[in-house]
Amino acid sequence: MAKKYIVVTGGVLSGIGKGILSASTGRLLKELGIHVLGVKIDPYLNVDAGTMNPNQHGEVFVTEDGYEADLDLGHYERFIGLNMRKENNITAGQVYSSVIAKERGGKYLGSTVQIVPHVTGEVKERLNQIDAEVVIIEIGGTVGDIEGEVFLEAIREMVLEKGKDNFLFIHITYVPYLKVTSEFKTKPTQQSIQLLRRIGIQPDIIAARSELPIEPPEIRKIALFAGIKPEMVINLPDNKNVYEVPRNLHNMRFHTIILDRLQLTASQDFHWDYPTMFKPLKIGIIGKYLGTDDAYKSIIESIFLCGVEKPTLLDAQELEEMNEEEIHLLLNEFGGLIIPGGFGKRGIEGKLKAIRYARERLKPLLGICLGMQLMILEFARNQIGWKEADSSEFDPETKLPLIDMMEDQKKILQMGGTMRLGAQRTPIFKNTKLYEVYGRQEEAYERHRHRYEVNWELCRPFLKFREEVRPEDPDPCLIVGSKSEFVESVELEDHPFFIGVQYHPEFQSKVGHPHPLFLSFIRSINGESKGGSL
Numbered sequence: 001m002a003k004k005y006i007v008v009t010g011g012v013l014s015g016i017g018k019g020i021l022s023a024s025t026g027r028l029l030k031e032l033g034i035h036v037l038g039v040k041i042d043p044y045l046n047v048d049a050g051t052m053n054p055n056q057h058g059e060v061f062v063t064e065d066g067y068e069a070d071l072d073l074g075h076y077e078r079f080i081g082l083n084m085r086k087e088n089n090i091t092a093g094q095v096y097s098s099v100i101a102k103e104r105g106g107k108y109l110g111s112t113v114q115i116v117p118h119v120t121g122e123v124k125e126r127l128n129q130i131d132a133e134v135v136i137i138e139i140g141g142t143v144g145d146i147e148g149e150v151f152l153e154a155i156r157e158m159v160l161e162k163g164k165d166n167f168l169f170i171h172i173t174y175v176p177y178l179k180v181t182s183e184f185k186t187k188p189t190q191q192s193i194q195l196l197r198r199i200g201i202q203p204d205i206i207a208a209r210s211e212l213p214i215e216p217p218e219i220r221k222i223a224l225f226a227g228i229k230p231e232m233v234i235n236l237p238d239n240k241n242v243y244e245v246p247r248n249l250h251n252m253r254f255h256t257i258i259l260d261r262l263q264l265t266a267s268q269d270f271h272w273d274y275p276t277m278f279k280p281l282k283i284g285i286i287g288k289y290l291g292t293d294d295a296y297k298s299i300i301e302s303i304f305l306c307g308v309e310k311p312t313l314l315d316a317q318e319l320e321e322m323n324e325e326e327i328h329l330l331l332n333e334f335g336g337l338i339i340p341g342g343f344g345k346r347g348i349e350g351k352l353k354a355i356r357y358a359r360e361r362l363k364p365l366l367g368i369c370l371g372m373q374l375m376i377l378e379f380a381r382n383q384i385g386w387k388e389a390d391s392s393e394f395d396p397e398t399k400l401p402l403i404d405m406m407e408d409q410k411k412i413l414q415m416g417g418t419m420r421l422g423a424q425r426t427p428i429f430k431n432t433k434l435y436e437v438y439g440r441q442e443e444a445y446e447r448h449r450h451r452y453e454v455n456w457e458l459c460r461p462f463l464k465f466r467e468e469v470r471p472e473d474p475d476p477c478l479i480v481g482s483k484s485e486f487v488e489s490v491e492l493e494d495h496p497f498f499i500g501v502q503y504h505p506e507f508q509s510k511v512g513h514p515h516p517l518f519l520s521f522i523r524s525i526n527g528e529s530k531g532g533s534l
């Protein structure tokens, strides 16, 4: 059977939930027994999201095959429950650089290389590589953006080539409500539909996002302008729990529209389990990218998927100037703390203070990537007394680089896609807390994104395998929970939860399967959310 395509475009504003709608549609179809995959098209000229600032663009999501992707791939993975790969994210940067490389390689010998047909051809070639019964193509940005045009043109060509019956277009827009006049405004939606039509694309479904439920007269108005039946306009009012969206879509019979239109049949009944109750545990993320919640998206969602309320983002830099008493006043109310990944020096001293507080006050703490590296530095400085302990990332001249650049990283000059990236196998050592976290599993396959590593030789005096600890060693020692070529995890024994990992467990959480590190972290907090007793 011919491959089917669902194309999701956006109008009016960006950030209105195209990613969630695409991922939810994917899950809805998956639950009905259809093999579905998503592709996110990012019209920016970056080759990948690796060099983009999380403050503006949100987190960089790392796929299993080591690609630094837009965070929407994280939505796809969590919702659809499948691992995405490099080919599930197409950027204009990738497309143009490969067209230019082909031109230099003589592949188009004799021809004038043009947007149409060469760039559009490259886009189509990449889209064709995605193999699934239904491919959901989400186009980043909003219709009318200059960068997005080439992608829409490529899709228009695909429709001509593959037949209109194999395509379904969903256009998601925002319908603002004007309080002063108590009315919904459909004009921006009308205009964005017109823009889409001008490119030669007729939407089949309008997904109207709004703060409050939209009234039937407005729905009819949108339908009229779009040239579709009113039942093809679906309203998606704001929803606090995004994981409800697949169920809401099912309740609205959204799947019947899709199945009818694309001539697909469901082979199983819809069933969707997602967290609905959220424990009011207070979890603090000591971060430094505070421009948007999206900077720590996968961590926040991992906690949410454990059935716990949204964590609080704390500014690491604010902690830097605080004394012990102030730190206590700020952090005491948190049941547990997370030190997330990050790059560069800013906020480091604040994170170190939070780690010290959690270590000394027995507050559950999970350190991720940079977080683990800092747990080692904090331990060396304050427990062992090596005040000079540092990472060469923060001080390239340091005499005590307990965290140092990986050997093969030293030769790399180019940025983007050059770190230690993607999933790698790592053994989990018996008799460690990590081993219990993983349900006594002896190995794990975890995703990485880092350039620096633990300097094993320098840390040896206090960093030990469980069975080699001797009475003459510092008490306590940091215990290695996992080590491949590099130290992958450290932990403290006499602590409710003090575990750091060099990898990123947050990228592996899926609905129904939050990563065990988050589950165990939360279990260690359970019941202590009010704090104060330690």
Ligand code: GLN
Pocket: 340, 341, 342, 343, 344, 368, 369, 370, 371, 393, 449, 450, 451, 452, 453
């Ligand atoms: N900056 C650190 C490194 O490159 C940590 C990276 C991260 O937290 N993802 O090793």
